Amino acid sequence: MKLCTVGLGYIGLPTSIMFANYGVEVVGVDVKKEAVDMLNGGKIHIEEPGLQEALEKVLEKGNFRASLEPEQADAFIIAVPTPNKDDQYMSCDISIVMQALENIIPYLQKGNVVIVESTIAPRTMDDHVKPRLEEAGFTIGEDIYLVHCPERVLPGQIMHELIHNNRIIGGVTPACTDKGAEVYATFVQGELIKTDARTAEMSKLMENTYRDVNIALANELTKVCNELGINALEVINMANKHPRVNLHTPGPGVGGHCLAVDPYFIIAKAPEQAKLISLSREINKSMPEYVMNAVDKILAKTNGKKITVFGLTYKGNVDDIRESPAMEIYEMLNNRDEYEVIAHDPHVKLSFVEENMEKAIDGSDLVLILSDHNEFKELNSPAFAKMNNAIVFDTKNVVKEHADNIEYVNYGNLYR
Ligand code: SAJ
Numbered sequence: 384m385k386l387c388t389v390g391l392g393y394i395g396l397p398t399s400i401m402f403a404n405y406g407v408e409v410v411g412v413d414v415k416k417e418a419v420d421m422l423n424g425g426k427i428h429i430e431e432p433g434l435q436e437a438l439e440k441v442l443e444k445g446n447f448r449a450s451l452e453p454e455q456a457d458a459f460i461i462a463v464p465t466p467n468k469d470d471q472y473m474s475c476d477i478s479i480v481m482q483a484l485e486n487i488i489p490y491l492q493k494g495n496v497v498i499v500e501s502t503i504a505p506r507t508m509d510d511h512v513k514p515r516l517e518e519a520g521f522t523i524g525e526d527i528y529l530v531h532c533p534e535r536v537l538p539g540q541i542m543h544e545l546i547h548n549n550r551i552i553g554g555v556t557p558a559c560t561d562k563g564a565e566v567y568a569t570f571v572q573g574e575l576i577k578t579d580a581r582t583a584e585m586s587k588l589m590e591n592t593y594r595d596v597n598i599a600l601a602n603e604l605t606k607v608c609n610e611l612g613i614n615a616l617e618v619i620n621m622a623n624k625h626p627r628v629n630l631h632t633p634g635p636g637v638g639g640h641c642l643a644v645d646p647y648f649i650i651a652k653a654p655e656q657a658k659l660i661s662l663s664r665e666i667n668k669s670m671p672e673y674v675m676n677a678v679d680k681i682l683a684k685t686n687g688k689k690i691t692v693f694g695l696t697y698k699g700n701v702d703d704i705r706e707s708p709a710m711e712i713y714e715m716l717n718n719r720d721e722y723e724v725i726a727h728d729p730h731v732k733l734s735f736v737e738e739n740m741e742k743a744i745d746g747s748d749l750v751l752i753l754s755d756h757n758e759f760k761e762l763n764s765p766a767f768a769k770m771n772n773a774i775v776f777d778t779k780n781v782v783k784e785h786a787d788n789i790e791y792v793n794y795g796n797l798y799r
Pocket of ligand 1: 502534535536537538590591594598631632633634635636637638639640641642697698699
């Protein structure tokens with residue numbers, strides 16, 4: 384089999400490399416020349432555990448090439464971004480998907496499988512992708528097999544989850560579903576769950592929405608508990624001991640290009656019905672301000688002015704700062720004249736980020752933890768003695784061990 388993937392980002396690249404590793408001839412297409420050159424030169428342009436080694440292996444085997452142009456192939460996978468539009472409901476912008484489709488149309492031949500992995504609003508396959516291919520002269524389910532197979536892997540664990548997770552295969556017709564399943568059977572060891580495209584679209588969106596709503600509940604619980612002098616983290620621990628309860632973890636907000644984006648795709652399609660989904664988005668979006676107010680209160684006690692932010696990424700052990708509440712909080716604090724703010728993140732290489740942890744906390748009044756990187760689990764460095772006020776506010780509850788001189792605050796004891 385020959386595969387042409389369009390989009391070599393967080394999903395397209397690992398997916399391409401995985402297929403190549405299982406003997407498929409893969410040409411990966413991206414519009415960014417820099418990324419294409421880097422990949423052909425043997426270097427990945429994103430951070431993901433195991434990906435660099437995997438790229439080296441498939442380049443050596445000669446199964447993978449990056450290119451600026453699509454080529455004829457047996458199967459095509461579109462894995463390009465679908466951002467929110469700048470409209471009233473922040474609906475799903477499918478223009479990059481449609482452009483990718485446009486780019487592959489000249490290369491399509493009878494019998495090809497076209498798969499969209501990008502997260503899309505419900506009915507996109509039926510109402511937009513299918514009509515465009517029909518307009519190009521193809522009969523779907525006979526000439527071309529069209530499938531939505533949403534990506535559902537967790538950044539940080541992509542190489543493992545690609546193989547072991549189950550996959551939803553949503554064909555536009557039953558024949559499309561069967562052809563789609565054949566493609567993924569190359570390496571997927573999880574179940575290949577067959578359904579139609581609409582169900583696949585909505586299931587993917589609901590998985591992330593479920594998480595967003597559940598996190599909103601945990602964040603709201605934190606606010607309620609802090610009002611009432613109750614330890615929210617202990618409550619969550621306790622409640623989760625019930626066999627049918629799984630409260631998620633509160634934090635500084637919800638980020639990334641999935642949970643903070645996808646629920647709007649549903650809201651935009653049915654705003655009158657999607658009330659809870661909409662409110663949950665509001666609650667999660669309110670968290671950066673909640674954290675900033677908490678910082679004000681903590682620092683007011685000491686008259687402290689210097690804040691060291693630990694972590695700018697949207698979650699732990701990744702380098703991704705897209706839709707990151709940590710970045711938002713950093714910027715909010717940085718815009719306040721009364722504070723001096725230093726950012727420290729071992730995973731983010733930006734000019735304003737202080738790489739050296741000891742330098743970052745020197746003379747600081749507060750360490751504000753906003754991402755749960757492994758590097759922050761143990762705060763035992765003697766450098767903490769050099770802080771002006773050794774206070775740590777851990778919004779991610781990531782610290783497992785800390786030096787005795789540190790005053791440790793988290794959502795469990797914030798206002799007590
Ligand atoms: N977060 C919390 N509390 C929690 C869990 C997460 O505040 O209890 C925050 C994180 O810190 C982060 C955000 O939520 O800011 C999202 O993190 P995440 O780990 O839940 O998910 P993502 O965005 O990295 O990946 C999700 C995954 N979806 C689900 O687990 C249902 C992944 O499997 C999807 O492939 C991915 O979205 C995607 O691309 O849609």
